[in-house]
Amino acid sequence: MITKLDVNSAASARGLTDITIRNLFILPTIAFLIIFNIFPLIYSLGSSFYDYSAASNQPAVFVGLQNYRDLLASPYIWSNFSITAKYVLVSVGGQVIVGFGIAVLLNRVIPFKGLITTLLLLPMMMSAAVVGLFWQLLYSPSWGPINYVFGLGDFPWLSDPTAALYAVAITDIWMWSPFVMLLSLAGLSAVPKHLYEAAAIDRASGWYTFSRITLPLVAPLLLIAIIFRTMEAFKTFDIAYVMSVQPTTELIAIRLYKLAFQEWQTGRSCALAYIMLIMVLAITNIYVKYLNQVKAR
């Protein structure tokens, strides 16, 4: 007879031990990620200390921190960073306002609510390349539907140096507001109904109810949405690259791509990649911390 107490020893006698299973199940994934993510990053850390171009046959020359020094001293790179910062601010800000706004509107008894919610989520499931492509058509100065509907004449959305970044951000807001909406809806639906009833009995104003009951209870999920979208907006490549060729929309990821794959300054691009990587990892760290906090509740 096998009693519950010797489950482990009995199992090991019959087949693989739990330790073996655990290692077999976990190690391949860890190894795969180390080989295809960490090893390349170590390789590029090495390259970042060299003056090296993958397109020429010249041997790599060790230059120490020169690439980093040059990059951080270059006004162009700082302008890429400031474009990126502006883009993140406008696009994430817009997503929070639109997404949270829709969620507040949706948070009541509405006919076909499930269907409407799913339809509203469609944009964020689509390919950014195709979305960017089609917004070019919508933004077309002479025959685009946007200028026609809003009566803007021939406004050159994507070829105007100032407007282009906002045009890309608007597309990003269209695509990702649903994400903020989804998380806000989850937060809103978790607010206990009796709190609202109590507030109603106390004749609390709409704003008071919203700022003292709704907002604090939705805040953790909204914060997760904001951090995640900030990280993604910071990394944005596809949508801006497809939509615009303006130097004023050259986000840091686009600069990195051009440095690496068009100018073939491999060593320097690896250094820029590392600067970007450190920033992304910092945001990831904050994100995971909040994710675990919400999970724990």
Add this chain to the structure above:
Amino acid sequence: MAAVRTPAQRIRDRLAIVAVVVITIIMLAPIYWIASTAFKPRSLATTVPPTVFFTPEITPFIKLFTKRVQLLRPVDKQTYDAAPWWEKLVYDGGERVLKVGDQPQLSAYPNRFLNSLIIAVTSTFLAVAMGTITAYGFSRFRITGEPDLLFFILSTRMLPPVVVAIPMFLMYRQVGLVDTHIGLIILYTAFNLSFSVWLMKGFIDEIPKEYEEAALVDGYTRLRAFLTIVIPESATGIAATAVFCFITAWNEYAFALMMTNRNAQTAPPFIPAQLGSGLTDWTTIAAGSVLFLLPVALFTFLLRNHLLRGVTFGAIRK
């Protein structure tokens, strides 16, 4: 149980419903525009004012799959009458289908679509298979430094594609994996693997441990308990994870742009690249986009109850 609503609240509810309907229409308008352009005659795609009502036609889809040239003069009646229906549609648009012998020449689109399919399906299978067993490992066994390992796994997902692509390109060039299916499959598997581990861990955590313990007592090996109890119990989770991974790989643009150019090029870098080539035919581009977006739209409806969990890496379950 609608608590007692005051008249003011009821009016506010009505207004909110109107606002929701208006917003939904605005949000869906761009998608409608893509879809409707795919069924327009070419002459109506770029009119002022924009054409909203028209007789739909499928010419753009026929043009999508064939190689064509502009007609210099109208075809003679004999050739036109002898042509099959789909070829007539192309003639009507002032173009001629290129042929080798009797066979129409295919455009690059079907090939790119197939590449997308092969690469997305294979990488999804690998990511979900590895992700499921790893998630089980994390869910059921004691692992030293578990939070750190899980953070490490998630952080690989957050790496900007361009950052990973530079060294990967150099390494792929050494071993001849640039512009190959395997090259992209490896990248997408790595990209989706972390997501798959996190999401599946959430699903497996929800299956009571007692199920397997009972099986172990009954003389099952750990492996058999995993295969016959945990896998069927988490079938929904596996399906949802697979669909998420598929959509990510299917939509991916940056890696595909940098790592492929012909042989293994997928649809996302191909579709926008058509813009520059000669006279832009938006109807054909729209037709290609619609076919490409269709699977994702279907999957979104299938996934609707798992979306929240998916976008938060399994952390929030509703």
